[in-house]
Amino acid sequence: MSLPPCYQPPDDDEPQDPSRRSFMIGSAAATAGLLVSPLLGEAAVKEAAAKTAADPNAIPVSLNVNGRVHHLKLDPRTTLLDALREHLDLTGTKKGCDQGACGACTVLVDGRRINSCLTLAAMNAGRKIVTIEGLTSEGKLHPVQAAFIRNDGFQCGYCTSGQVCSAFALIKEGHAHSDDEIREWMSGNVCRCGCYIGIVQAVKEARDASI
């Protein structure tokens, strides 16, 4: 799997060409195209690809994710979530609703759990971001991750990254004293498969393992 083209490695000083014109096709050109002969020539494809790296509106953003600093050039509209998923290929953080209403995108910023879909990447420059990928150290599962597996705290797995990050944070916050407290403080993480009972049990086990 190769990294997407908009990813900029550190210290990469590739010159940008802001004068490059937007590539576009009109509907007339499209109508003329036949299914068997796609509309765009190789040159056009290359031009389009080159333009990606030369987005004139992109701004430099350095993100510290899981201890590593990434120097990116991002459209200011890029959310932290999309920066992680589409630019850094850190797809463990999930897009559930993209509206702050499900918790699948939960990550830790400066030690606090947040919804990465509702914050712009640029707002997080210089902050310490930890994603689900950062909870595993040297291939060893974090106790929260192990407890989720043991207690079957997931089915489809799509909310799980967010649940695990939230659980990790809530134990540190000291909000895991009772089942009811865990339920309330895990309420920002929707699980449509309905694994809440396993999740609460997993949080308790992880809490006890980390005391």
Added chain:
Amino acid sequence: MPNVGRPLDRVDGRPKTTGGARYAAEHNLENTAYGVLVMSTIPAGTIKSIDASAALKSPGVIAVLSHQNTPTLNDAQGKNGLREAALVPFQNASVRYAGQRIAVVVADTLEHATRGAELVKVTYDEAPARIDIQKFRDEANDRAKSKFSKGDADAALASAPVKVDQVYRTPYEHHNPMEAHSIVAAWKGDDLTLYESSQNIFGVQSSMATLFSIPKEKVHVVSQFVGGAFGSKGGVWPHVVIAAVAAREVKRPVKLVVTRKQLYFGNGHRPETEQRVALGANADGKLVALIHEGFGQSNDVCDYAERFVRPTRAIYASDNIRGVNPIVSLNLPSPTYMRAPGESPGMFAIESAMDELAFALKIDPVQLRLINHADTDPVNGKPWSSKSLKQCYEQAADRFGWSRRNPEPRSMKSGRNLIGLGMASATYPAHRSPASARAVMKSDGTAVISSGSHEMGMGTATVMAQLAAETLGVPVERVKFEYGDTTLPPAPISAGSMTAASVGSAVYGAALELKKKIAALDGVDPASLDGDSYHSILSKHYLDQIDARFDAKPEQEESHSTQAFGAHFVEVSIDQDLPVVRVNRMVSAFAGGRILNEKTARSQYLGGIIQGIGMALMEETHLDKRLGTYTNVNFAEYLVPVNPDIRDIDIIIVEEEDKFVNPIGVKGIGEIGIVGVAPAIANAVYHATGKRVRDLPITIEKLL
């Protein structure tokens, strides 16, 4: 039987808890472009114009595709396998519902494509739209050919000494999987690769082959991890076609993620239903008449009908039964199967009515169900392949403490709260479809079993490894199950609770074939093979590996009716002044034949129950009947249960051996969990408050 049934941890637990699992849209191919859909804003009419000029001038936009510039696809006169078979995307200007996908903007980044989609200007010629089901109820037609009849139910009802005759309603609901529908489409010449979040990869393959007039082999569909589906990813929806078209036109891979809002309009929903249930009974409680009829929403571009009378054929014995569930065609998005389609809304009506009958007769609700227990299939008279419903009632009632229930409504209190106890039955058919599997034994004694099935969280990957390991007689750690790829032997859609039965039968058969083949090399009895003998036999014959394939077909269902059963017992607590319903505790018992993994099975039952709690108390997609559009199209106002809504739920797995249903004796467990939850809660609400709520969800205003 060392492997099957054991509560093993999921084999995909590690990738799912560490972020390593890649779902459809997480396949980041080089040079990927992003597609963003444009939806129609009127419910009926034709597109007059699509002005893409501003979008095309917007930075990064590569193309805007719509009916104006999309090449003709082969719609195969509707035999194209699309969920909306009569509405192949971008083929003409007609608008059949609000939210219809009418254009896609493709750009180099997601931000650019999103902005481009905002800039597409569409004008319409509006036509009169059919939105409100009540206005068109007289035009209902039995598209599903669901009508069945035994005896003369209407006459029997007329002369029955005790009657319940009521109307029940269920609202529009959306599956809302956590992962919205997502796809990455990439062409290489005439070869199409799709990373699609699907519970039906071979359906996607076949549809795309038809539409693009290419051989099936040229369509490669991969769906390794699916972030929830519940039926919504079984149909081949417009976004699949659109992504493939877009990737072909821009000659780049295209990633298309349906937004949460868009998901409400073009990826299926549970349709609104209105159901009449009429029960006629003798004073001793025996049902003499059972009538179930009504209608549900559909439209003219799909063939879906919500078959809510299906459980009526199976659940209670009566000499006179009649059922029919026609559809009313409206200018609304296409409905589809959602977890326990038919059974879930249908049993809300039947089991609510049964509770009403129990109160009318002053017979305990469990007792009433025992009186009417169907010892054989109530309609066709066939014996059951197995049935343990009585054990479900007994074991769940016992653990729940049903005997402590005071039958009088409003009789039980705890402080300010009214307490109510209710119950309902659950049932779901044990389906099976043809499936194939390949089994490979390697010389190191490890095995790879494969079948193009799906893993949406049911535990398929885990239980198939367990089943193969047991059949081969090797530890489960030595078996890997491969799935989610159309290059593997074909498997059916993962829906209808039939994956374990269908794919399991194929896996079992392939493992047996493999054993036979290996045993034949040495002329030994296959039964004598164990974990160590594979290695020695293959080594002896200088074989790196040996494989076998098995095509499993349903065969034994003709002689028996096959159905899973269960029972729910619920305690609700309702504040007398602020009457929000809270489910304090539940005990549910299920008999689903052989259980392949006790841990994942329990999770599936729980998941169904929790969606049932949502259905009972909060789930409803609101429809603006003037505009023909849903309004609460997000996760903040379309409510599903959150963690604190769920408290104590106890699952009892009733042991059941079934020698007839299929070679591995499983009935399927994915859907039955939700069936009966809503009526059990509604019945508990009646017991608590004396108010009978016949339209879901049971929200606070219905109890004020």
Added chain:
Amino acid sequence: MHPFDFVRAHEIAGAIRSGSRDAAKFIAGGTNLVDLMKCDVERPAHIVDVNDLPLTKIEQTSGGIRIGALARMSDVAEHPIVLENFPVISQALLASASPQIRNMASIAGNLMQRTRCAYFRELTWTPCNKRNPGSGCSAIGGENRLHAILGTSDSCIATYPSDLAVAVVALDGVMTLRGPNGERYVNAANFHLLPGNTPHIEHDLKHGELITSLFIPDAAHARKSAYLKVRDRAAYEFALTSAAVGLDIDGGTIRSARVALGGVGTKPWRSRDAEAALLGKPANEQTFRAAAEEAVKGAKAQEQNGFKIELAKRTLVRALTDLAGGVA
């Protein structure tokens, strides 16, 4: 989402300068603004990130508590002074949104939160006087179960969403605003505006002005205060109805009272009539019921939200009853 340029402000004056440009918006937590930008409802051309400004302090001052505008909801909710002297603030915050959002959202941003009306935020092709002045109101005659019953007009019935604001107006909060022309103070109760025929004008904040802090005065009725929120599910949902109440009871008689309702108004709904009905009366059920009648006086129901009138009364009676120690 409309394109914009992004600057991070490092001092207040600079932030105000940047924020005074046409179509500029301040961003703090982003939880509401980014969301509405994705909906294509908010379309700033310039985003000024104010998160580095020194406005996070929560401190006891003479006569009350001063909360920096950038203090996060979660920090305020669990702050010892807030818990001790202003429990209704803490309870309203903890009943809001989710732990993640409370970690992001600032106090000032929360007070600026815009309505959840579906026609305003999701169905951007439909008429909405708030989003597109003069286009009409789709909620009237539409899906309006969640809409307001108090303070509505023929132009708008959108519910004001924030729980915190309800508690803040109950306790006579005062906001400090700083703009190009200096600092001014606004009573929180006057900050949010009724829709009238200008529902797109939601508050008394001039372009370029920045909320810098929120002051809440100490009072006996603040120390004895509570927030009760009623909703369809147990958490992570906006209020159907809510009540922020404060009582100072001496010998069974109410010496001072504060009442505000949430989930029912087009702005956080302080009810001075309800307070008047409580003042000097015995703290009992009869008094509370009379106050509840006053609180919903003038309520106007739509097709689907009539239940909120009765529910709001019951919510208020319950909140007062529990706060008074269950005497009713």
